[in-house]
Each structure stands twice: as structure tokens, then as C-alpha cells.
Ligand SMILES: [Ca+2]
């Protein structure tokens with residue numbers, strides 16, 4: 001009985017929070033009755049929300065890995081809580097990107113990428129930064145969409161690495177099947 | 187002197203081989219004066235070669251990782267030898283894909299993906315196969331373009347893993363910066 005009342009109370013509180021949450025409208029309109037967002041729905045949702053601003057809208061590939069980053073049950077879909085988490089991360093990445101893309105050309109360059117990545121707390125070698133620039137840049141310039149893909153993967157791969165770096169000494173051992181699951185999921 | 191003659195001999199032999207190589211024409215026409223193929227050039231080249239057959243042409247993303255797989259000097263470009271290596275791998279993947287896509291719908295399904303991956307010699311758990319299907323499939327079906335992206339990454343990541351699995355016991359230890367270079371390069 002207490003349990004039911006408690007649950008009802010929590011349910012009402014959640015509903016109130018949702019009603020006041022400006023993201024709930026976007027989410028609900030796109031997710032449909034299953035209340036889960038697929039990569040294609042996320043692409044529509046982010047495009048209509050205008051979060052990319054004057055930058056190119058997100059590619060389907062970037063939407064896939066955005067979902068994979070937060071998809072703890074590996075359903076390939078995204079619920080509202082994950083969506084809010086993504087929204088917060090996206091806003092941080094956008095602010096950082098705009099800080100460095102001063103001329104609003106839609107791209108940042110190598111040394112700016114270094115500063116951006118360092119500002120997120122990553123400590124990467126010049127070789128690793130060149131790998132990122134080679135993979136996500138075109139002629140040494142990184143577009144917003146690719147910058148987000150880079151941030152998503154760097155964040156998720158670092159988290160997976162740290163989970164396995166139990167001694168916290170910058171080394172982690174992977175079993176082959178686990179390595180493939182971690183690296184091929186996004 | 188001997189050295190020069192030897193070099194000249196090798197050069198002539200190479201030229202003769204190239205003249206008889208049906209791929210040389212495609213490669214040269216697309217690579218341009220720098221004799222290196224960029225992701226965009228590779229996309230054009232593969233489209234005009236018709237290797238995708240009736241399947242959709244390759245996305246730019248897949249072209250990026252095809253180059254990254256073979257790009258030993260990390261220039262982001264592809265020379266003729268790498269191109270030939272890619273061509274051989276692509277033909278193997280296409281043959282496998284067509285064997286499983288009997289109705290030529292352009293997609294293969296989960297249990298067929300399992301058989302395909304096993305036929306290449308990979309031994310993956312059901313969990314790992316689900317990760318692949320979730321990342322590269324749409325509603326449980328994998329298109330040829332995404333199948334190639336999957337094969338490229340699985341091959342390259344497995345090779346990188348094996349290089350670090352020095353005891354050949356299915357475990358490999360990575361230093362953080364190295365892990366990021368390996369996993370973010372494709
Ligand atoms: Ca700029």
C-alpha cells in the first residue's frame with residue numbers, strides 16, 4: 001500500500017517534471033508510442049530542434065554512434081533519460097566548437113582540435129591527435145558533425161578503457177571477444 | 187651501377203605488370219597526378235568500377251575506413267598496392283555477401299551474418315554478433331555497404347589486437363594512448 005502510494009507520488013512528480021521540460025515535447029513528437037528513439041528518429045529530432053544551428057545537420061552515422069554511446073541495454077534505441085543526457089553533452093560540445101570556430105566557417109583546425117580535446121580533460125599524444133585529425137578531418141579541418149562523432153567515440157571508448165584499467169595506471173587488458181564488442185559497438 | 191640496373195629492371199618489370207593489370211586504368215584515372223586515392227576519389231572509383239553491382243554504392247564513411255584499414259603510413263590516402271589489396275578483399279566480401287543474399291534483396295540477416303563472419307575465420311560470441319548486428323544492421327538486416335564497413339573494421343581491429351596478444355592466449359594489454367589510436371583510426 002505504502003509502496004503503491006510512493007510509486008504514484010513518484011509518477012506524478014515525474015509527470016510534472018516532464019510537463020515543465022522543454023525537451024519532452026521534441027522527444028515525444030519524434031519517439032512515437034514506443035517512447036524510444038531510433039537513429040533515423042534522432043536525426044529528424046536534432047534537425048528540427050535546431051541544435052546544429054547554422055552548421056550542417058547530423059549524418060545518420062553520427063546519430064547511430066550517439067545512441068550507441070548511451071545505449072546501456074544495447075537495444076539500439078534511446079529513451080528520454082538518455083536523450084536528456086545526450087542533449088547536455090551536445091550543448092557542451094557545441095559551445096566548445098563555436099568557441100574555436102570563431103569565423104563560423106563550420107570547421108576547426110588541428111591546433112584548435114588539440115585545445116578542444118584538452119579542455120574536455122583528455123591527455124593525448126601528438127600521434128593520437130593526428131589520428132583523430134586524419135579520421136575526422138578533411139584537409140586538416142573538422143566539421144561540426146564529425147567533431148561530435150569524434151567526441152562521442154572518444155568519450156565512450158575512454159569510459160570503457162577506464163572500466164578495465166582497474167589499477168588506474170593507464171593500462172588495460174582486454175579479452176578478444178570483449179575488445180570486439182567495445183570497439184565495434186560505435 | 188649494379189644497383190641502378192637492378193632498379194631500372196625492377197621499374198620496367200613493374201611497368202609491364204601495371205600495363206597488363208586491368209585495375210591500373212581505374213586507379214590511374216581516379217588517383218590523378220599524385221597517384222594517391224583520397225576517400226572521395228575511392229568512392230568515385232568504386233562506383234564507376236561497378237564492384238557494388240546492383241547494391242547501393244559505398245558511403246563516404248565506408249570509403250574512409252577502407253583507406254584507414256590499409257593506410258600503414260597514416261597519410262589518409264591510398265596507393266596502387268593498397269588499392270589492389272582492397273580490391274581482393276572487396277571481392278571476397280562481395281562473393282560471401284551474395285552467397286547469403288540469395289534473393290538479391292541487398293541485405294543479409296542475423297544468422298547469415300553469423301555464418302559469413304565464421305566463414306572468414308572469426309570466432310565470436312552471440313553477444314558480439316548482436317553488437318555487430320545492432321551497429322551495422324537496420325531492423326536486423328545488414329546492407330552490403332554496411333557489411334563491408336563491418337568486415338573492414340573487424341579485420342583491422344583483429345589484426346591490431348593480435349599484434350598486442352604476444353602470448354597468443356586471447357588477451358591483449360593496451361596503453362591508453364595506443365588504445366585510442368587503434369580504435370579511433372577507423
Ligand atoms: Ca573556422
Ligand SMILES: [Ca+2]
Nearest residue numbers: 217218222223
Ligand atoms: Ca589523389
Ligand SMILES: [Ca+2]
Nearest residue numbers: 287291292293
Ligand atoms: Ca536478402
